[in-house]
Amino acid sequence: MTIEFSKKLTATVTPIPGVVLYELPVHGDNRGWFKENWQREKMMALGLPDFSPVQNNISFNKKAGTTRGIHAEPWDKFISVATGKIFGAWVDLREGESFGAVFTAELDPSQAIFIPRGVGNAFQTLEDNTAYTYLVNDHWSADAQDQYTFLNLADETAAIAWPIPLEQAELSEKDRAHPRLAKVDPMPPKRTLVVGADGQLGKALRAAYAGDASVEFAARADFDLTAEASYTGRAWKNYSTIINAAAYTAVDTAETLQGRAAAWAINATAVAQLAKVATAYGITLVHVSSDYVFDGSTEVHIEDETLTPLGVYGQSKAAGDTVVSVVPRHYIVRTSWVIGQGNNFVRTMASLADRGIAPRVVNDQIGRLSFTQDIAACIKHLLEAGATYGVYNLSNDGEPQSWADIAADVYELSGASRDAVTGVSTEEYFEGKQAAPRPLNSTLDLARIKATNFFPQQSRLRLAEYLKD
CATH class of the missing domain: 2.60.120.10 (Jelly Rolls)
Structure with a gap:
């Protein structure tokens, strides 16, 4: 030879x-x-x-x-x-x-x-x-x-x-x-596991992956994020991807003794367990972050901005982001003001409009809504396109608004008067109430996700569709 x-x-x-x-x-x-x-x-x-x-x-x-x-x-x-x-x-x-x-x-x-x-x-x-x-x-x-x-x-x-x-x-x-x-029976692909599949984002992911037998959805009862057996009792070598759609999101309750423990258990400790599994088995970990990892002192937040959380919820989310960032194959999808199936701000405002109630709504917190169908579509896009691993901001597109602006839009789209909504400052709204600190600026820069050829829908258009449906 x-x-x-x-x-x-x-x-x-x-x-x-x-x-x-x-x-x-x-x-x-x-x-x-x-x-x-x-x-x-x-x-x-x-x-x-x-x-x-x-x-x-x-x-x-x-x-x-x-x-x-x-x-x-x-x-x-x-x-x-x-x-x-x-x-x-x-x-x-x-x-x-x-x-x-x-x-x-x-x-x-x-x-x-x-x-x-x-x-x-x-x-x-x-x-x-x-x-x-x-x-x-x-x-x-x-x-x-x-x-x-x-x-x-x-x-x-x-x-x-x-x-x-x-x-x-x-x-x-x-x-x-x-x-x-x-x-020959073809070899099926490795599986994707969605944890937190009973939440707002989990429901949107179920719709996005409907009919895909390789995607497994685990609700809270199927995958207890706080139980060691959830991480040791599964044949992880048969999985290629974990999508973490679970989170503790009770922002104000997180400031209490019991809420603080729960927030850290779900948003940080459980995420560390998922990260450990993903690293050990070469699995891609998709994790959903929040605008609350920032203090809101910057008008528009980019992906590489230093994390500066104000309250317990934001701190626990920032800890989870930090852990996920060291997983070799990871996507952190950072969102703001999430709206999907379930209780949320838009549903509350629509209900108040239907009942003829005139609400006081915060007008000095600025950002964009993130509809769960767009978050789910973005996650699917990143995985299918094989985008570069890392952090991606994802909200709906359009001119940033205050919560009061969005509430007025909901009233108008519901057939009520925009004038029924009264804008007040965050300080006025929470006066005398026990509440977590909020970032005043939550607008996320979308240039990086758009560079992957994913273009989020305009927020106003998605809001109109959401209320119509």
Whole structure:
């Protein structure tokens, strides 16, 4: 076998999504050769996922013509040849449009290939004494074999042109008995878990992901954020994403002794537990933040602004944000003035308008509403688009308003007079009441989320739709 020395490290995409072929620099002389078989930093720069391998396996094959596969396993693999040469064949056995796609290539020690979970792997040795090696990002176990998906090496649809005909090759009886493509059950995708699925945002996420069997919704009774068993009693390796739609939002009650403990338990301690799980299993964690992490001294808040919370609720949310920010795969979606299905400011104002009540409403807190259907759509967009991990502000668009302005809009859209709403300052409104401090400026800059090609609906239009529905 002749190996080409000193090639440049390059990556080539293949017809199978996620399958990438790498040319490896091999350095040699009269003594033999040396290569960097897997180099995380350089290969990530070329697009290799940071797949966190935990096990290294080697298959030694004594004779040319030894043929193994086609096996799709429930983990990612980085495959290379230690010595010898192989003909490799890979078939996409995942659910989706690319099911059945095929890629073949000859590999010697100067090539490697990344194979995502659910793509069938097979090879045929072209030389004696060939060693086939692969890194995987999950530990092998007997139970894991129940999650394998198999395809027959001789499948007519895949039509793999084996260099050595299968009737002349060395095969196991198990590999000979695997099903044809028409009888293969595709490997389902990893699951997405939505916690807090009974809240306003949770209900919007249920609507956004309606019909998607890979998304699992956990209400409070299904996933107790304060119970250790919630984090230890689940097969997390089968999940790709956690969306945390749960939060303690009783802003004023959070200032009490009991409320303070509850706010920190849900908004910080539970978030730290989710972050620990996400980091350990390479899961993407989506977390929903709040304008209350700021003191409101800045007219418009950008994502990278220093956190300056005023009250217990904001402090607990800021703590949760800080924890999530160190998860390798995370999205923090920062919202303001959330409106969805359930009790909220807009529903309260509409009810008062219907009953002919003239309310006093705060007029010195400025911001924008965030409707839950738009928050849910934004989360889905970030995940599907593979946007850069990090913090994204998300509210509805349009001119910032005060709560009194919004209340007047609700009255007008409900057929009542705008003049029924009287504006008062925050200090006047809460005089004599025990209340948490509020940021006076809650307007979020939306440039970063718009740069991902997500454009939130105008707040006034969404408000009209909400009241009509």
